[in-house]
Amino acid sequence: MAPADDDFADVRASVARLCADFPGEYWRRMDERNAYPQAFVSALTQSGFLAALIPEAYGGSGLSLSAAAAILEEIQRSGGNGAACHAQMYIMGTLLRHGSDAQKERWLPAIARGELRLQAFGVTEPASGSDTTAIRTSARREGDHYVLNGQKIWTSRALHSDLMLVLARTSPREAAAKRTDGLSVLVLDLRHAEGVSIRPIRTMMNHATTEVFFSDVRVPCENLIGEEGKGFRYILSGMNAERILIAAECVGDAKWFIEKATAYAQERSVFGQPIGRNQGVQFPIAKAYASMRAADLMVRDAARRFEAGLDCGTEANLAKMLAADASWEAANMCVQTHGGFGFASEYDVERKFRETRLYQVAPVSTNLILSYVAEHTLGLPRSY
Numbered sequence: 001m002a003p004a005d006d007d008f009a010d011v012r013a014s015v016a017r018l019c020a021d022f023p024g025e026y027w028r029r030m031d032e033r034n035a036y037p038q039a040f041v042s043a044l045t046q047s048g049f050l051a052a053l054i055p056e057a058y059g060g061s062g063l064s065l066s067a068a069a070a071i072l073e074e075i076q077r078s079g080g081n082g083a084a085c086h087a088q089m090y091i092m093g094t095l096l097r098h099g100s101d102a103q104k105e106r107w108l109p110a111i112a113r114g115e116l117r118l119q120a121f122g123v124t125e126p127a128s129g130s131d132t133t134a135i136r137t138s139a140r141r142e143g144d145h146y147v148l149n150g151q152k153i154w155t156s157r158a159l160h161s162d163l164m165l166v167l168a169r170t171s172p173r174e175a176a177a178k179r180t181d182g183l184s185v186l187v188l189d190l191r192h193a194e195g196v197s198i199r200p201i202r203t204m205m206n207h208a209t210t211e212v213f214f215s216d217v218r219v220p221c222e223n224l225i226g227e228e229g230k231g232f233r234y235i236l237s238g239m240n241a242e243r244i245l246i247a248a249e250c251v252g253d254a255k256w257f258i259e260k261a262t263a264y265a266q267e268r269s270v271f272g273q274p275i276g277r278n279q280g281v282q283f284p285i286a287k288a289y290a291s292m293r294a295a296d297l298m299v300r301d302a303a304r305r306f307e308a309g310l311d312c313g314t315e316a317n318l319a320k321m322l323a324a325d326a327s328w329e330a331a332n333m334c335v336q337t338h339g340g341f342g343f344a345s346e347y348d349v350e351r352k353f354r355e356t357r358l359y360q361v362a363p364v365s366t367n368l369i370l371s372y373v374a375e376h377t378l379g380l381p382r383s384y
């Protein structure tokens with residue numbers, strides 16, 4: 001089913017080989033136990049795939065965003081779930097683009113070697129999800145430290161990470177000229193931090209997400225990324241890469257659902273013929289395929305613009321929305337094609353259905369993407 005112009009064939013083939021050791025049965029077991037897929041994440045780290053975007057000078061493979069997208073797409077296409085570790089690829093970008101040379105030397109080679117995990121990214125708070133500038137977690141300067149107080153929610157993988165990027169207020173929202181000012185990005189070393197407590201949140205899919213509480217947590221000033229008060233800009237600059245990579249995962253999910261449904265429609269016989277002979281069964285599969293291919297083109301376009309250093313806010317947002325819609329359409333179609341078996345966990349369809357539902361909401365919800373396009377692309381008035 002691969003498109004004729006499929007690229008990164010070698011990368012895709014080696015990711016597929018690695019994923020073959022982690023079949024549906026493995027992911028089902030993790031899902032049933034709500035367990036972190038450590039063996040898979042370790043294999044991906046050891047193979048160097050998680051360091052794909054780290055430049056060679058820091059020990060990574062220095063691959064392009066398109067190659068990283070191909071890696072994540074193949075993981076999803078194999079039936080796995082890259083959400084266990086995908087953030088390490090794009091969180092690192094904030095450090096790479098805005099960190100000092102000393103910070104990059106200190107952390108990037110260790111991340112590339114798999115000795116340090118940078119998997120957690122704390123932006124969202126209970127009272128501020130879509131409205132990032134409303135965050136309340138504060139970092140007060142005291143000598144050569146910041147003192148962190150507040151709470152984050154939905155901080156995924158915090159229990160499986162050594163470092164965490166935290167967005168905090170270093171000056172009050174009211175004191176800032178613009179509401180996007182006064183936010184700063186700190187690298188919190190979870191291994192040595194005192195005053196941090198982390199509580200898992202149980203969700204409809206196995207996602208290792210948590211809430212994180214900070215009570216007078218001391219973070220050395222040398223862990224501030226870039227300039228104090230400019231953190232919102234640094235986070236924003238990483239969002240396009242994040243959206244493109246998650247969109248690629250959704251394309252991978254859509255491919256998995258389409259392949260699974262196509263195979264089942266051939267083998268399942270009802271009224272003496274394969275169900276796939278009925279157009280009522282064929283057409284939703286063909287429609288899902290068309291949506292997936294269209295979304296895939298948008299993902300490739302967004303990645304191409306990103307790599308050329310062009311503005312890609314519109315394309316990254318459209319890619320994320322179209323791909324999340326395509327994966328959700330394919331998921332729904334796949335359940336329907338399987339009839340009752342779509343609900344049986346041993347088919348993996350219901351698990352993948354639950355997993356791919358997330359991308360209508362996170363890391364940015366569909367409404368917020370439409371608002372972005374209305375305002376920034378079409379010039380309509382800001383609605384909020």
Ligand SMILES: Cc1cc2nc3c(=O)[nH]c(=O)nc-3n(C[C@H](O)[C@H](O)[C@H](O)COP(=O)(O)OP(=O)(O)OC[C@H]3O[C@@H](n4cnc5c(N)ncnc54)[C@H](O)[C@@H]3O)c2cc1C
Nearest residue numbers: 121122123124128129130154155156209362363365367384
């Ligand atoms: C499993 C999971 C993992 C996550 N991982 C992380 C993580 O690692 N780090 C992190 O920082 N965050 C993480 N998030 C948070 C995620 O980014 C937010 O859930 C998301 O941004 C939406 O914010 P919210 O949940 O507060 O929804 P809200 O902002 O409260 O929005 C609720 C609903 O209202 C709609 N809405 C809000 N405002 C408007 C508007 N102006 N116009 C139209 N509709 C609007 C939204 O589209 C949404 O449907 C995760 C979330 C989940 C569920």
